[in-house]
Amino acid sequence: xxxxxxxxxxxxxxxVVAALGAGTFGAMSAxxxxxxxxxxxxxxxxxxxxxxxxxxxxxxxxxxxxAQATLDAAxxxxxxxSVAVVDRNGNTIVSLRGDGAGPQSPESAVKxxxxxxxxxxxxxxxxxxxxxxxxxxxxxxxxxxxxGAPVQVKGAPVAGIGVAGAPSGDLDEKFAQxxxxxxxx
Numbered sequence: 001x002x003x004x005x006x007x008x009x010x011x012x013x014x015x016v017v018a019a020l021g022a023g024t025f026g027a028m029s030a031x032x033x034x035x036x037x038x039x040x041x042x043x044x045x046x047x048x049x050x051x052x053x054x055x056x057x058x059x060x061x062x063x064x065x066x067a068q069a070t071l072d073a074a075x076x077x078x079x080x081x082s083v084a085v086v087d088r089n090g091n092t093i094v095s096l097r098g099d100g101a102g103p104q105s106p107e108s109a110v111k112x113x114x115x116x117x118x119x120x121x122x123x124x125x126x127x128x129x130x131x132x133x134x135x136x137x138x139x140x141x142x143x144x145x146x147x148g149a150p151v152q153v154k155g156a157p158v159a160g161i162g163v164a165g166a167p168s169g170d171l172d173e174k175f176a177q178x179x180x181x182x183x184x185x
Contacts, residue, residue, distance in 0.1 A: 058159045063093040069182030071098050074175045081165035084109040105165035113162030116148030120157040123148035147172025149180050
């Protein structure tokens, strides 16, 4: 038997390793692409299914419209504010920091919006509830200061608008209400 050169042996070894690797990869790919067993019973996605719940949410366009109306109302009164619009679950949809608004205002606006939607009430009303239940303020993510307003559909909360940065909670809430009113137009 003829002795092969080092170069021939290296090339031959590389080809063998590549062939084995390709075969292993192909076998793994084939088993990975095998269809999984179908679930025993599929959940039917319709409104008559008692296991499903439908909710109403603002679109990004509607939330942006409300946020911009809020900023515009504040600018008319020379106020520098931040505004946040959250969905029914408290997730931020839109957050705008107006020109010159303080560094703490974006976070405060989100918390006020979350508080308003969570209790389906303006935050100025919720401040009054603290007298009877002072521990409410300890709930994470909430801020019991004027400036939050719920957005309602048939009395149910679907979003919250929070404003922070004006010299008073009353002004913050007035601007938040301007955002709510913009959604009715």
